[in-house]
Amino acid sequence: MAEPLDVLVEPTDALEVARCLIELYRDQGPRTHKAKARFKFMVESWGREKLTEYLEEKLGKKLESFKLRPRGHGEHLGVNRQKQEGKSYVTVPILGGILSNASMLRLAELAERYGRPEVRFTCFQNLILLDIEDRELSQLKKELRSLGFDVEGYPHSWTTIACAANFCPKGLENTKKRTLEIIKQLESRFGERLRSIDLSIATSGCVSGCARHVLAGIGLQGVAAAKGGRFTPGYNLYLGGGLAYTPSFGRAVAVAIHADQAKECVENILSAYFEHRNEGESLRDFCGRHSVDQLSSMALGKFG
Ligand code: SF4
Known part of the structure:
Protein backbone atom coordinates (compact mmCIF):
# COMPACT_ATOMS: atom_id res chain seq x y z
CA MET A 1 0.00 0.00 0.00
CA GLY A 60 18.76 21.19 -1.02
CA LYS A 61 15.71 22.46 0.84
CA LYS A 62 13.07 21.46 3.39
CA LEU A 63 9.62 20.57 2.14
CA GLU A 64 6.65 22.07 3.94
CA SER A 65 4.69 19.47 5.82
CA PHE A 66 1.16 19.00 4.54
CA LYS A 67 -1.49 16.40 5.31
CA LEU A 68 -4.34 15.57 3.00
CA ARG A 69 -6.15 12.27 3.16
CA PRO A 70 -8.62 11.31 0.45
CA ARG A 71 -12.24 10.92 1.51
CA GLY A 72 -14.37 8.03 0.26
CA HIS A 73 -13.65 6.47 -3.11
CA GLY A 74 -12.99 9.89 -4.68
CA GLU A 75 -15.30 9.45 -7.67
CA HIS A 76 -17.54 12.47 -8.40
CA LEU A 77 -20.94 10.98 -9.16
CA GLY A 78 -23.34 12.54 -11.66
CA VAL A 79 -23.68 16.31 -12.00
CA ASN A 80 -21.16 18.49 -10.15
CA ARG A 81 -20.72 22.28 -10.11
CA GLN A 82 -17.62 23.74 -11.73
CA LYS A 83 -15.99 26.78 -10.25
CA GLN A 84 -17.04 28.74 -13.36
CA GLU A 85 -20.43 30.37 -12.82
CA GLY A 86 -23.38 28.48 -14.35
CA LYS A 87 -21.37 25.46 -15.51
CA SER A 88 -21.18 21.84 -14.41
CA TYR A 89 -19.27 18.70 -15.25
CA VAL A 90 -21.11 15.43 -15.58
CA THR A 91 -19.54 12.09 -14.65
CA VAL A 92 -21.31 9.53 -16.81
CA PRO A 93 -21.47 6.07 -15.20
CA ILE A 94 -20.04 3.38 -17.48
CA LEU A 95 -21.06 0.30 -15.53
CA GLY A 96 -18.28 -2.29 -15.63
CA GLY A 97 -16.42 -0.13 -18.17
CA ILE A 98 -18.57 -1.47 -21.00
CA LEU A 99 -18.85 1.01 -23.84
CA SER A 100 -19.66 0.16 -27.46
CA ASN A 101 -18.09 2.10 -30.32
CA ALA A 102 -21.55 3.42 -31.26
CA SER A 103 -22.04 4.78 -27.72
CA MET A 104 -18.55 6.30 -27.75
CA LEU A 105 -19.36 8.22 -30.93
CA ARG A 106 -22.69 9.42 -29.49
CA LEU A 107 -20.97 10.57 -26.27
CA ALA A 108 -18.39 12.45 -28.33
CA GLU A 109 -21.24 14.18 -30.19
CA LEU A 110 -22.89 15.12 -26.89
CA ALA A 111 -19.61 16.52 -25.57
CA GLU A 112 -19.29 18.69 -28.67
CA ARG A 113 -22.91 19.81 -28.66
CA TYR A 114 -23.37 20.57 -24.96
CA GLY A 115 -19.94 21.38 -23.55
CA ARG A 116 -16.24 21.34 -24.24
CA PRO A 117 -15.23 19.11 -27.17
CA GLU A 118 -13.28 16.67 -25.02
CA VAL A 119 -13.98 13.86 -22.56
CA ARG A 120 -11.99 12.69 -19.57
CA PHE A 121 -11.78 9.18 -18.21
CA THR A 122 -11.65 8.24 -14.54
CA CYS A 123 -9.93 5.35 -12.79
CA PHE A 124 -13.40 3.88 -12.15
CA GLN A 125 -13.83 3.54 -15.94
CA ASN A 126 -16.32 6.43 -16.10
CA LEU A 127 -16.31 9.39 -18.43
CA ILE A 128 -16.59 13.11 -17.70
CA LEU A 129 -18.27 15.74 -19.89
CA LEU A 130 -17.22 19.31 -19.09
CA ASP A 131 -18.50 22.89 -19.25
CA ILE A 132 -22.19 22.01 -19.42
CA GLU A 133 -24.37 25.13 -19.09
CA ASP A 134 -27.09 24.97 -16.43
CA ARG A 135 -29.85 25.49 -19.00
CA GLU A 136 -28.65 22.47 -21.02
CA LEU A 137 -28.37 20.01 -18.12
CA SER A 138 -31.83 18.50 -18.22
CA GLN A 139 -31.72 17.90 -22.00
CA LEU A 140 -28.26 16.34 -21.70
CA LYS A 141 -29.46 14.03 -18.91
CA LYS A 142 -32.39 12.97 -21.10
CA GLU A 143 -30.09 12.20 -24.03
CA LEU A 144 -27.70 10.25 -21.81
CA ARG A 145 -30.61 8.25 -20.40
CA SER A 146 -31.76 7.37 -23.90
CA LEU A 147 -28.27 5.93 -24.50
CA GLY A 148 -28.52 3.83 -21.32
CA PHE A 149 -26.45 6.09 -19.02
CA ASP A 150 -28.48 7.29 -16.05
CA VAL A 151 -26.69 10.10 -14.18
CA GLU A 152 -29.24 9.76 -11.39
CA GLY A 153 -28.90 5.98 -11.15
CA TYR A 154 -27.67 3.72 -8.36
CA PRO A 155 -24.37 4.94 -6.85
CA HIS A 156 -22.68 1.60 -7.56
CA SER A 157 -23.10 2.31 -11.30
CA TRP A 158 -20.07 4.60 -10.91
CA THR A 159 -18.03 2.30 -8.67
CA THR A 160 -18.39 -1.08 -10.36
CA ILE A 161 -15.48 -1.97 -12.57
CA ALA A 162 -14.23 -5.02 -14.43
CA CYS A 163 -10.95 -5.74 -16.18
CA ALA A 164 -10.59 -6.31 -19.91
CA ALA A 165 -10.37 -10.11 -19.57
CA ASN A 166 -12.53 -10.49 -22.68
CA PHE A 167 -9.57 -9.15 -24.70
CA CYS A 168 -6.77 -10.54 -22.54
CA PRO A 169 -5.08 -13.95 -22.87
CA LYS A 170 -4.68 -14.21 -19.09
CA GLY A 171 -8.42 -13.95 -18.38
CA LEU A 172 -10.22 -17.17 -17.59
CA GLU A 173 -13.65 -15.79 -18.47
CA ASN A 174 -15.48 -12.61 -19.47
CA THR A 175 -15.31 -10.56 -16.25
CA LYS A 176 -17.45 -7.75 -17.67
CA LYS A 177 -20.30 -10.10 -18.48
CA ARG A 178 -20.02 -11.72 -15.05
CA THR A 179 -20.03 -8.35 -13.31
CA LEU A 180 -23.19 -7.26 -15.13
CA GLU A 181 -24.84 -10.52 -14.11
CA ILE A 182 -23.95 -9.86 -10.44
CA ILE A 183 -25.25 -6.28 -10.58
CA LYS A 184 -28.50 -7.38 -12.23
CA GLN A 185 -29.03 -9.91 -9.45
CA LEU A 186 -28.32 -7.36 -6.69
CA GLU A 187 -30.61 -4.74 -8.20
CA SER A 188 -33.46 -7.18 -8.60
CA ARG A 189 -33.05 -8.48 -5.02
CA PHE A 190 -32.32 -5.25 -3.09
CA GLY A 191 -33.65 -2.48 -5.37
CA GLU A 192 -33.87 0.96 -3.76
CA ARG A 193 -31.94 -0.14 -0.65
CA LEU A 194 -28.80 0.02 -2.80
CA ARG A 195 -29.17 3.80 -3.14
CA SER A 196 -28.17 4.44 0.45
CA ILE A 197 -24.99 2.34 0.64
CA ASP A 198 -21.43 2.90 -0.46
CA LEU A 199 -20.85 -0.16 -2.63
CA SER A 200 -17.83 -0.76 -4.85
CA ILE A 201 -17.40 -3.97 -6.81
CA ALA A 202 -14.30 -4.84 -8.84
CA THR A 203 -13.72 -7.97 -10.90
CA SER A 204 -10.26 -8.93 -12.17
CA GLY A 205 -9.74 -11.90 -14.45
CA CYS A 206 -6.48 -13.03 -12.83
CA VAL A 207 -3.96 -12.30 -10.10
CA SER A 208 -2.59 -9.27 -11.99
CA GLY A 209 -5.60 -7.42 -10.57
CA CYS A 210 -6.14 -4.81 -13.30
CA ALA A 211 -9.57 -3.96 -11.82
CA ARG A 212 -7.93 -3.32 -8.40
CA HIS A 213 -10.16 -5.93 -6.74
CA VAL A 214 -8.22 -5.75 -3.45
CA LEU A 215 -9.19 -2.08 -3.12
CA ALA A 216 -12.91 -2.65 -3.55
CA GLY A 217 -15.57 -3.25 -0.91
CA ILE A 218 -16.33 -6.45 -2.80
CA GLY A 219 -13.54 -7.81 -5.01
CA LEU A 220 -13.39 -10.85 -7.25
CA GLN A 221 -10.23 -12.32 -8.70
CA GLY A 222 -10.35 -14.96 -11.41
CA VAL A 223 -8.78 -18.36 -10.64
CA ALA A 224 -9.16 -21.93 -11.87
CA ALA A 225 -11.64 -23.84 -9.69
CA ALA A 226 -11.94 -27.62 -9.58
CA LYS A 227 -15.26 -29.12 -10.62
CA GLY A 228 -15.88 -32.82 -11.22
CA GLY A 229 -12.17 -33.53 -11.72
CA ARG A 230 -11.81 -30.67 -14.21
CA PHE A 231 -10.74 -27.06 -13.86
CA THR A 232 -13.32 -24.40 -14.68
CA PRO A 233 -13.31 -20.60 -14.24
CA GLY A 234 -13.75 -19.51 -10.65
CA TYR A 235 -13.12 -16.58 -8.31
CA ASN A 236 -11.50 -15.69 -5.02
CA LEU A 237 -13.72 -13.31 -3.06
CA TYR A 238 -12.19 -10.33 -1.22
CA LEU A 239 -14.09 -8.08 1.18
CA GLY A 240 -13.53 -4.78 2.93
CA GLY A 241 -10.85 -3.13 0.77
CA GLY A 242 -10.79 0.62 0.18
CA LEU A 243 -8.84 3.87 0.27
CA ALA A 244 -10.03 6.98 2.16
CA TYR A 245 -8.69 7.75 5.66
CA THR A 246 -7.50 4.27 6.52
CA PRO A 247 -6.49 2.52 3.30
CA SER A 248 -6.62 -1.24 3.49
CA PHE A 249 -6.59 -4.25 1.22
CA GLY A 250 -9.61 -6.51 1.11
CA ARG A 251 -9.30 -9.88 2.84
CA ALA A 252 -9.79 -13.12 0.94
CA VAL A 253 -12.83 -14.75 2.52
CA ALA A 254 -13.57 -17.48 -0.04
CA VAL A 255 -11.26 -19.11 -2.54
CA ALA A 256 -11.92 -20.80 -5.87
CA ILE A 257 -15.69 -20.50 -5.79
CA HIS A 258 -17.19 -21.50 -9.13
CA ALA A 259 -17.83 -18.58 -11.45
CA ASP A 260 -21.55 -19.30 -11.59
CA GLN A 261 -21.74 -19.10 -7.76
CA ALA A 262 -20.18 -15.63 -7.61
CA LYS A 263 -23.45 -13.71 -7.84
CA GLU A 264 -24.99 -15.79 -5.06
CA CYS A 265 -22.00 -15.20 -2.73
CA VAL A 266 -22.10 -11.44 -3.32
CA GLU A 267 -25.85 -11.42 -2.77
CA ASN A 268 -25.40 -13.37 0.49
CA ILE A 269 -22.85 -10.84 1.75
CA LEU A 270 -25.16 -7.91 1.09
CA SER A 271 -28.08 -9.73 2.59
CA ALA A 272 -26.07 -10.37 5.81
CA TYR A 273 -24.96 -6.72 5.82
CA PHE A 274 -28.52 -5.39 5.54
CA GLU A 275 -29.67 -7.77 8.26
CA HIS A 276 -26.82 -7.45 10.80
CA ARG A 277 -25.25 -4.01 10.30
CA ASN A 278 -25.17 -1.47 13.09
CA GLU A 279 -26.90 1.85 12.59
CA GLY A 280 -24.98 3.96 10.07
CA GLU A 281 -22.33 1.29 9.58
CA SER A 282 -20.72 1.16 6.13
CA LEU A 283 -20.19 -2.13 4.31
CA ARG A 284 -16.46 -1.69 4.76
CA ASP A 285 -16.74 -1.17 8.53
CA PHE A 286 -19.14 -4.09 8.72
CA CYS A 287 -16.58 -6.32 7.00
CA GLY A 288 -13.81 -4.98 9.26
CA ARG A 289 -15.87 -5.87 12.35
CA HIS A 290 -16.18 -9.53 11.33
CA SER A 291 -13.53 -12.23 11.10
CA VAL A 292 -12.58 -13.94 7.85
CA ASP A 293 -14.40 -17.08 9.03
CA GLN A 294 -17.58 -15.14 9.76
CA LEU A 295 -17.44 -13.37 6.39
CA SER A 296 -16.78 -16.68 4.70
CA SER A 297 -19.91 -18.16 6.34
CA MET A 298 -21.91 -15.12 5.22
CA ALA A 299 -20.71 -15.51 1.62
CA LEU A 300 -21.70 -19.17 1.62
CA GLY A 301 -25.09 -18.37 3.18
CA LYS A 302 -24.36 -20.15 6.46
CA PHE A 303 -24.18 -17.18 8.86
CA GLY A 304 -26.45 -16.50 11.82
S1 SF4 B 1 -6.61 -8.76 -14.50
FE1 SF4 B 1 -5.62 -10.40 -15.64
S2 SF4 B 1 -7.18 -11.05 -17.12
FE2 SF4 B 1 -7.77 -9.03 -16.40
S3 SF4 B 1 -6.90 -7.61 -17.91
FE3 SF4 B 1 -5.45 -7.80 -16.18
S4 SF4 B 1 -4.01 -9.37 -16.84
FE4 SF4 B 1 -5.84 -9.58 -18.14
Whole structure:
Protein backbone atom coordinates (compact mmCIF):
# COMPACT_ATOMS: atom_id res chain seq x y z
CA MET A 1 0.00 0.00 0.00
CA ALA A 2 1.46 3.37 -1.02
CA GLU A 3 1.82 5.89 1.78
CA PRO A 4 1.78 9.70 1.53
CA LEU A 5 4.97 11.54 2.54
CA ASP A 6 2.75 14.33 3.93
CA VAL A 7 4.75 17.11 2.27
CA LEU A 8 3.65 19.90 -0.04
CA VAL A 9 5.27 19.93 -3.48
CA GLU A 10 4.61 23.13 -5.44
CA PRO A 11 3.83 22.58 -9.14
CA THR A 12 7.08 24.32 -10.08
CA ASP A 13 9.05 21.79 -7.97
CA ALA A 14 7.25 18.66 -9.19
CA LEU A 15 9.72 17.77 -11.94
CA GLU A 16 12.74 18.31 -9.69
CA VAL A 17 11.22 16.19 -6.90
CA ALA A 18 10.48 13.38 -9.37
CA ARG A 19 14.05 13.62 -10.74
CA CYS A 20 15.55 13.43 -7.23
CA LEU A 21 13.43 10.40 -6.31
CA ILE A 22 14.44 8.59 -9.49
CA GLU A 23 18.11 9.37 -8.87
CA LEU A 24 17.89 8.19 -5.26
CA TYR A 25 16.49 4.90 -6.49
CA ARG A 26 19.08 4.67 -9.31
CA ASP A 27 21.98 5.27 -6.92
CA GLN A 28 20.79 3.54 -3.77
CA GLY A 29 17.97 1.17 -4.70
CA PRO A 30 18.20 -2.59 -3.98
CA ARG A 31 20.09 -4.60 -6.60
CA THR A 32 20.75 -7.97 -4.97
CA HIS A 33 17.64 -9.74 -6.34
CA LYS A 34 16.06 -8.93 -9.69
CA ALA A 35 12.55 -9.41 -8.29
CA LYS A 36 13.29 -6.96 -5.45
CA ALA A 37 14.89 -4.30 -7.65
CA ARG A 38 11.86 -2.01 -7.40
CA PHE A 39 11.33 1.49 -6.04
CA LYS A 40 8.58 0.19 -3.74
CA PHE A 41 11.00 -2.13 -1.93
CA MET A 42 13.39 0.75 -1.32
CA VAL A 43 10.53 2.84 0.12
CA GLU A 44 9.46 -0.08 2.28
CA SER A 45 12.93 -0.69 3.72
CA TRP A 46 13.80 2.99 4.21
CA GLY A 47 10.44 4.15 5.59
CA ARG A 48 8.87 7.59 5.07
CA GLU A 49 11.18 9.52 7.39
CA LYS A 50 14.44 8.41 5.82
CA LEU A 51 13.08 8.89 2.31
CA THR A 52 11.93 12.45 3.12
CA GLU A 53 15.30 13.23 4.74
CA TYR A 54 17.29 12.01 1.70
CA LEU A 55 14.90 13.73 -0.70
CA GLU A 56 15.26 17.06 1.10
CA GLU A 57 19.03 16.69 1.21
CA LYS A 58 19.15 16.07 -2.54
CA LEU A 59 16.73 18.91 -3.26
CA GLY A 60 18.76 21.19 -1.02
CA LYS A 61 15.71 22.46 0.84
CA LYS A 62 13.07 21.46 3.39
CA LEU A 63 9.62 20.57 2.14
CA GLU A 64 6.65 22.07 3.94
CA SER A 65 4.69 19.47 5.82
CA PHE A 66 1.16 19.00 4.54
CA LYS A 67 -1.49 16.40 5.31
CA LEU A 68 -4.34 15.57 3.00
CA ARG A 69 -6.15 12.27 3.16
CA PRO A 70 -8.62 11.31 0.45
CA ARG A 71 -12.24 10.92 1.51
CA GLY A 72 -14.37 8.03 0.26
CA HIS A 73 -13.65 6.47 -3.11
CA GLY A 74 -12.99 9.89 -4.68
CA GLU A 75 -15.30 9.45 -7.67
CA HIS A 76 -17.54 12.47 -8.40
CA LEU A 77 -20.94 10.98 -9.16
CA GLY A 78 -23.34 12.54 -11.66
CA VAL A 79 -23.68 16.31 -12.00
CA ASN A 80 -21.16 18.49 -10.15
CA ARG A 81 -20.72 22.28 -10.11
CA GLN A 82 -17.62 23.74 -11.73
CA LYS A 83 -15.99 26.78 -10.25
CA GLN A 84 -17.04 28.74 -13.36
CA GLU A 85 -20.43 30.37 -12.82
CA GLY A 86 -23.38 28.48 -14.35
CA LYS A 87 -21.37 25.46 -15.51
CA SER A 88 -21.18 21.84 -14.41
CA TYR A 89 -19.27 18.70 -15.25
CA VAL A 90 -21.11 15.43 -15.58
CA THR A 91 -19.54 12.09 -14.65
CA VAL A 92 -21.31 9.53 -16.81
CA PRO A 93 -21.47 6.07 -15.20
CA ILE A 94 -20.04 3.38 -17.48
CA LEU A 95 -21.06 0.30 -15.53
CA GLY A 96 -18.28 -2.29 -15.63
CA GLY A 97 -16.42 -0.13 -18.17
CA ILE A 98 -18.57 -1.47 -21.00
CA LEU A 99 -18.85 1.01 -23.84
CA SER A 100 -19.66 0.16 -27.46
CA ASN A 101 -18.09 2.10 -30.32
CA ALA A 102 -21.55 3.42 -31.26
CA SER A 103 -22.04 4.78 -27.72
CA MET A 104 -18.55 6.30 -27.75
CA LEU A 105 -19.36 8.22 -30.93
CA ARG A 106 -22.69 9.42 -29.49
CA LEU A 107 -20.97 10.57 -26.27
CA ALA A 108 -18.39 12.45 -28.33
CA GLU A 109 -21.24 14.18 -30.19
CA LEU A 110 -22.89 15.12 -26.89
CA ALA A 111 -19.61 16.52 -25.57
CA GLU A 112 -19.29 18.69 -28.67
CA ARG A 113 -22.91 19.81 -28.66
CA TYR A 114 -23.37 20.57 -24.96
CA GLY A 115 -19.94 21.38 -23.55
CA ARG A 116 -16.24 21.34 -24.24
CA PRO A 117 -15.23 19.11 -27.17
CA GLU A 118 -13.28 16.67 -25.02
CA VAL A 119 -13.98 13.86 -22.56
CA ARG A 120 -11.99 12.69 -19.57
CA PHE A 121 -11.78 9.18 -18.21
CA THR A 122 -11.65 8.24 -14.54
CA CYS A 123 -9.93 5.35 -12.79
CA PHE A 124 -13.40 3.88 -12.15
CA GLN A 125 -13.83 3.54 -15.94
CA ASN A 126 -16.32 6.43 -16.10
CA LEU A 127 -16.31 9.39 -18.43
CA ILE A 128 -16.59 13.11 -17.70
CA LEU A 129 -18.27 15.74 -19.89
CA LEU A 130 -17.22 19.31 -19.09
CA ASP A 131 -18.50 22.89 -19.25
CA ILE A 132 -22.19 22.01 -19.42
CA GLU A 133 -24.37 25.13 -19.09
CA ASP A 134 -27.09 24.97 -16.43
CA ARG A 135 -29.85 25.49 -19.00
CA GLU A 136 -28.65 22.47 -21.02
CA LEU A 137 -28.37 20.01 -18.12
CA SER A 138 -31.83 18.50 -18.22
CA GLN A 139 -31.72 17.90 -22.00
CA LEU A 140 -28.26 16.34 -21.70
CA LYS A 141 -29.46 14.03 -18.91
CA LYS A 142 -32.39 12.97 -21.10
CA GLU A 143 -30.09 12.20 -24.03
CA LEU A 144 -27.70 10.25 -21.81
CA ARG A 145 -30.61 8.25 -20.40
CA SER A 146 -31.76 7.37 -23.90
CA LEU A 147 -28.27 5.93 -24.50
CA GLY A 148 -28.52 3.83 -21.32
CA PHE A 149 -26.45 6.09 -19.02
CA ASP A 150 -28.48 7.29 -16.05
CA VAL A 151 -26.69 10.10 -14.18
CA GLU A 152 -29.24 9.76 -11.39
CA GLY A 153 -28.90 5.98 -11.15
CA TYR A 154 -27.67 3.72 -8.36
CA PRO A 155 -24.37 4.94 -6.85
CA HIS A 156 -22.68 1.60 -7.56
CA SER A 157 -23.10 2.31 -11.30
CA TRP A 158 -20.07 4.60 -10.91
CA THR A 159 -18.03 2.30 -8.67
CA THR A 160 -18.39 -1.08 -10.36
CA ILE A 161 -15.48 -1.97 -12.57
CA ALA A 162 -14.23 -5.02 -14.43
CA CYS A 163 -10.95 -5.74 -16.18
CA ALA A 164 -10.59 -6.31 -19.91
CA ALA A 165 -10.37 -10.11 -19.57
CA ASN A 166 -12.53 -10.49 -22.68
CA PHE A 167 -9.57 -9.15 -24.70
CA CYS A 168 -6.77 -10.54 -22.54
CA PRO A 169 -5.08 -13.95 -22.87
CA LYS A 170 -4.68 -14.21 -19.09
CA GLY A 171 -8.42 -13.95 -18.38
CA LEU A 172 -10.22 -17.17 -17.59
CA GLU A 173 -13.65 -15.79 -18.47
CA ASN A 174 -15.48 -12.61 -19.47
CA THR A 175 -15.31 -10.56 -16.25
CA LYS A 176 -17.45 -7.75 -17.67
CA LYS A 177 -20.30 -10.10 -18.48
CA ARG A 178 -20.02 -11.72 -15.05
CA THR A 179 -20.03 -8.35 -13.31
CA LEU A 180 -23.19 -7.26 -15.13
CA GLU A 181 -24.84 -10.52 -14.11
CA ILE A 182 -23.95 -9.86 -10.44
CA ILE A 183 -25.25 -6.28 -10.58
CA LYS A 184 -28.50 -7.38 -12.23
CA GLN A 185 -29.03 -9.91 -9.45
CA LEU A 186 -28.32 -7.36 -6.69
CA GLU A 187 -30.61 -4.74 -8.20
CA SER A 188 -33.46 -7.18 -8.60
CA ARG A 189 -33.05 -8.48 -5.02
CA PHE A 190 -32.32 -5.25 -3.09
CA GLY A 191 -33.65 -2.48 -5.37
CA GLU A 192 -33.87 0.96 -3.76
CA ARG A 193 -31.94 -0.14 -0.65
CA LEU A 194 -28.80 0.02 -2.80
CA ARG A 195 -29.17 3.80 -3.14
CA SER A 196 -28.17 4.44 0.45
CA ILE A 197 -24.99 2.34 0.64
CA ASP A 198 -21.43 2.90 -0.46
CA LEU A 199 -20.85 -0.16 -2.63
CA SER A 200 -17.83 -0.76 -4.85
CA ILE A 201 -17.40 -3.97 -6.81
CA ALA A 202 -14.30 -4.84 -8.84
CA THR A 203 -13.72 -7.97 -10.90
CA SER A 204 -10.26 -8.93 -12.17
CA GLY A 205 -9.74 -11.90 -14.45
CA CYS A 206 -6.48 -13.03 -12.83
CA VAL A 207 -3.96 -12.30 -10.10
CA SER A 208 -2.59 -9.27 -11.99
CA GLY A 209 -5.60 -7.42 -10.57
CA CYS A 210 -6.14 -4.81 -13.30
CA ALA A 211 -9.57 -3.96 -11.82
CA ARG A 212 -7.93 -3.32 -8.40
CA HIS A 213 -10.16 -5.93 -6.74
CA VAL A 214 -8.22 -5.75 -3.45
CA LEU A 215 -9.19 -2.08 -3.12
CA ALA A 216 -12.91 -2.65 -3.55
CA GLY A 217 -15.57 -3.25 -0.91
CA ILE A 218 -16.33 -6.45 -2.80
CA GLY A 219 -13.54 -7.81 -5.01
CA LEU A 220 -13.39 -10.85 -7.25
CA GLN A 221 -10.23 -12.32 -8.70
CA GLY A 222 -10.35 -14.96 -11.41
CA VAL A 223 -8.78 -18.36 -10.64
CA ALA A 224 -9.16 -21.93 -11.87
CA ALA A 225 -11.64 -23.84 -9.69
CA ALA A 226 -11.94 -27.62 -9.58
CA LYS A 227 -15.26 -29.12 -10.62
CA GLY A 228 -15.88 -32.82 -11.22
CA GLY A 229 -12.17 -33.53 -11.72
CA ARG A 230 -11.81 -30.67 -14.21
CA PHE A 231 -10.74 -27.06 -13.86
CA THR A 232 -13.32 -24.40 -14.68
CA PRO A 233 -13.31 -20.60 -14.24
CA GLY A 234 -13.75 -19.51 -10.65
CA TYR A 235 -13.12 -16.58 -8.31
CA ASN A 236 -11.50 -15.69 -5.02
CA LEU A 237 -13.72 -13.31 -3.06
CA TYR A 238 -12.19 -10.33 -1.22
CA LEU A 239 -14.09 -8.08 1.18
CA GLY A 240 -13.53 -4.78 2.93
CA GLY A 241 -10.85 -3.13 0.77
CA GLY A 242 -10.79 0.62 0.18
CA LEU A 243 -8.84 3.87 0.27
CA ALA A 244 -10.03 6.98 2.16
CA TYR A 245 -8.69 7.75 5.66
CA THR A 246 -7.50 4.27 6.52
CA PRO A 247 -6.49 2.52 3.30
CA SER A 248 -6.62 -1.24 3.49
CA PHE A 249 -6.59 -4.25 1.22
CA GLY A 250 -9.61 -6.51 1.11
CA ARG A 251 -9.30 -9.88 2.84
CA ALA A 252 -9.79 -13.12 0.94
CA VAL A 253 -12.83 -14.75 2.52
CA ALA A 254 -13.57 -17.48 -0.04
CA VAL A 255 -11.26 -19.11 -2.54
CA ALA A 256 -11.92 -20.80 -5.87
CA ILE A 257 -15.69 -20.50 -5.79
CA HIS A 258 -17.19 -21.50 -9.13
CA ALA A 259 -17.83 -18.58 -11.45
CA ASP A 260 -21.55 -19.30 -11.59
CA GLN A 261 -21.74 -19.10 -7.76
CA ALA A 262 -20.18 -15.63 -7.61
CA LYS A 263 -23.45 -13.71 -7.84
CA GLU A 264 -24.99 -15.79 -5.06
CA CYS A 265 -22.00 -15.20 -2.73
CA VAL A 266 -22.10 -11.44 -3.32
CA GLU A 267 -25.85 -11.42 -2.77
CA ASN A 268 -25.40 -13.37 0.49
CA ILE A 269 -22.85 -10.84 1.75
CA LEU A 270 -25.16 -7.91 1.09
CA SER A 271 -28.08 -9.73 2.59
CA ALA A 272 -26.07 -10.37 5.81
CA TYR A 273 -24.96 -6.72 5.82
CA PHE A 274 -28.52 -5.39 5.54
CA GLU A 275 -29.67 -7.77 8.26
CA HIS A 276 -26.82 -7.45 10.80
CA ARG A 277 -25.25 -4.01 10.30
CA ASN A 278 -25.17 -1.47 13.09
CA GLU A 279 -26.90 1.85 12.59
CA GLY A 280 -24.98 3.96 10.07
CA GLU A 281 -22.33 1.29 9.58
CA SER A 282 -20.72 1.16 6.13
CA LEU A 283 -20.19 -2.13 4.31
CA ARG A 284 -16.46 -1.69 4.76
CA ASP A 285 -16.74 -1.17 8.53
CA PHE A 286 -19.14 -4.09 8.72
CA CYS A 287 -16.58 -6.32 7.00
CA GLY A 288 -13.81 -4.98 9.26
CA ARG A 289 -15.87 -5.87 12.35
CA HIS A 290 -16.18 -9.53 11.33
CA SER A 291 -13.53 -12.23 11.10
CA VAL A 292 -12.58 -13.94 7.85
CA ASP A 293 -14.40 -17.08 9.03
CA GLN A 294 -17.58 -15.14 9.76
CA LEU A 295 -17.44 -13.37 6.39
CA SER A 296 -16.78 -16.68 4.70
CA SER A 297 -19.91 -18.16 6.34
CA MET A 298 -21.91 -15.12 5.22
CA ALA A 299 -20.71 -15.51 1.62
CA LEU A 300 -21.70 -19.17 1.62
CA GLY A 301 -25.09 -18.37 3.18
CA LYS A 302 -24.36 -20.15 6.46
CA PHE A 303 -24.18 -17.18 8.86
CA GLY A 304 -26.45 -16.50 11.82
S1 SF4 B 1 -6.61 -8.76 -14.50
FE1 SF4 B 1 -5.62 -10.40 -15.64
S2 SF4 B 1 -7.18 -11.05 -17.12
FE2 SF4 B 1 -7.77 -9.03 -16.40
S3 SF4 B 1 -6.90 -7.61 -17.91
FE3 SF4 B 1 -5.45 -7.80 -16.18
S4 SF4 B 1 -4.01 -9.37 -16.84
FE4 SF4 B 1 -5.84 -9.58 -18.14
